[in-house]
Amino acid sequence: MTRKEFFARVGFGAATVLLPACIAGLATSCSSDDSNTGGSGSSTPTPTASSNFTVDTSTGPLATNGGFIVMKGIIIARTTTGTFLAVSSSCTHEGVTLGYDNSGNVFVCPRHNSQFTSTGTVISGPAPSNLKQYQTTLSGTTLTVIV
Numbered sequence: 001m002t003r004k005e006f007f008a009r010v011g012f013g014a015a016t017v018l019l020p021a022c023i024a025g026l027a028t029s030c031s032s033d034d035s036n037t038g039g040s041g042s043s044t045p046t047p048t049a050s051s052n053f054t055v056d057t058s059t060g061p062l063a064t065n066g067g068f069i070v071m072k073g074i075i076i077a078r079t080t081t082g083t084f085l086a087v088s089s090s091c092t093h094e095g096v097t098l099g100y101d102n103s104g105n106v107f108v109c110p111r112h113n114s115q116f117t118s119t120g121t122v123i124s125g126p127a128p129s130n131l132k133q134y135q136t137t138l139s140g141t142t143l144t145v146i147v
């Protein structure tokens, strides 16, 4: 067997093995499965709060204007002017966990880039419906999310 014949056979064999895997990967690239976590694309169902809960805003991402966290199925953001926002954290398209873009004051889906206003209204799809908005109250550095 010549070198050329060897590489021709190995190359063909690798293509035979890898092609179905590539096709399978393409077919599932738009599914809701995602191993990312915490606001970077996760679609793992997050338990939604069933009662009011509090968050300490003196530490962590909410201690800084523009920061955000996801807790109990709710994304809580602190705008660049210090106002707190709270909306459901799952994209209404495929359930992916949203992020917060403080420069535009919008909630953004990392999967297909749907965008929502600060109150959860869809700005651009494919998300088909609005997010649920939650009211918050601040006492000192304790933020209460009213469910």
Ligand code: FES
Binding pocket: 091, 092, 093, 094, 095, 096, 109, 110, 111, 112, 113, 114, 125, 126, 127
């Ligand atoms: S999962 Fe498609 S836009 Fe959010």
